[in-house]
Amino acid sequence: GQNIDQPTEMTATEGAIVQINCTYQTSGFNGLFWYQQHAGEAPTFLSYNVLDGLEEKGRFSSFLSRSKGYSYLLLKELQMKDSASYLCAVQTGANNLFFGTGTRLTVIP
Amino acid sequence: GAVVSQHPSRVICKSGTSVKIECRSLDFQATTMFWYRQFPKQSLMLMATSNEGSKATYEQGVEKDKFLINHASLTLSTLTVTSAHPEDSSFYICSARDFGASGGPKDTQYFGPGTRLTVL
Numbered sequence: 661g662q663n664i665d666q667p668t669e670m671t672a673t674e675g676a677i678v679q680i681n682c683t684y685q686t687s688g689f690n691g692l693f694w695y696q697q698h699a700g701e702a703p704t705f706l707s708y709n710v711l712d713g714l715e716e717k718g719r720f721s722s723f724l725s726r727s728k729g730y731s732y733l734l735l736k737e738l739q740m741k742d743s744a745s746y747l748c749a750v751q752t753g754a755n756n757l758f759f760g761t762g763t764r765l766t767v768i769p
Numbered sequence: 770g771a772v773v774s775q776h777p778s779r780v781i782c783k784s785g786t787s788v789k790i791e792c793r794s795l796d797f798q799a800t801t802m803f804w805y806r807q808f809p810k811q812s813l814m815l816m817a818t819s820n821e822g823s824k825a826t827y828e829q830g831v832e833k834d835k836f837l838i839n840h841a842s843l844t845l846s847t848l849t850v851t852s853a854h855p856e857d858s859s860f861y862i863c864s865a866r867d868f869g870a871s872g873g874p875k876d877t878q879y880f881g882p883g884t885r886l887t888v889l
Contacts (some may be wrong), residue, residue: 693877702775702862702883703813747812757803757864757878761812 662686664760666748671766672738680733680763682748690751694722694733697745697762706746707733735765743767771797771867775881782853783889790848790884792863798843799865803878804836807860819846853888860885 663685672678684692691710695703709715709724709731721734733746745762752758772795782788792802800821805813817838818826825838837849846865850857864878 695880700860700883700885702880705877705879708877756815756818758815759812 662758666760666763669764682731684729684750686750688752693749695747738767771879773865773879773881779885781887787851792846794844794865801866802846803864805862855888858888
């Protein structure tokens with residue numbers, strides 16, 4: 661089966677940096693995605709990693725280590741609007757997308 | 770960028786009725802669309818994969834006769850919840866697979882805004 665683990669909840673302070681980790685064990689790997697989901701809304705695409713290393717996009721960066729089955733999403737200069745759930749999703753050899761349970765991030769003043 | 774729309778955004782229906790949800794890729798063609806369901810405080814669960822011009826592939830435990838999927842064109846997939854019951858109340862989200870034609874990363878799923886279904 662597919663197994664994707666993320667912390668359930670995290671809290672961080674406005675202006676700070678937070679790292680959300682994701683570990684995975686899947687049958688097949690075609691890439692790892694991070695999505696942001698605000699309560700009651702659909703997920704929005706944040707980042708995509710298929711090769712090892714760091715992908716930077718503005719205040720968001722995502723890292724992947726395929727040998728370790730590990731990824732993290734790094735959020736810098738946190739803003740109150742960053743309070744949301746962050747979903748790690750792995751695209752498997754069957755080209756389906758399997759989601760972790762999500763990490764609920766709360767940004768406090 | 771790739772945009773996916775869903776209609777309706779919210780629907781309330783009586784038990785026993787059928788509800789149709791539309792998913793459209795607005796600025797790209799999607800040979801593959803996916804239907805997810807999300808219960809409160811839980812992750813997205815894939816229900817089925819919809820392929821244009823062929824039958825949908827359902828995940829284990831999803832009744833194909835209850836959740837009818839039609840992908841008649843490269844920009845439209847529909848999910849019909851037949852004889853809906855209160856336990857079918859959920860947030861239904863579609864996504865469309867973009868192979869990079871819209872300028873985004875190759876082979877990315879873009880999600881519609883979701884449909885909140887409430888069955889009374």
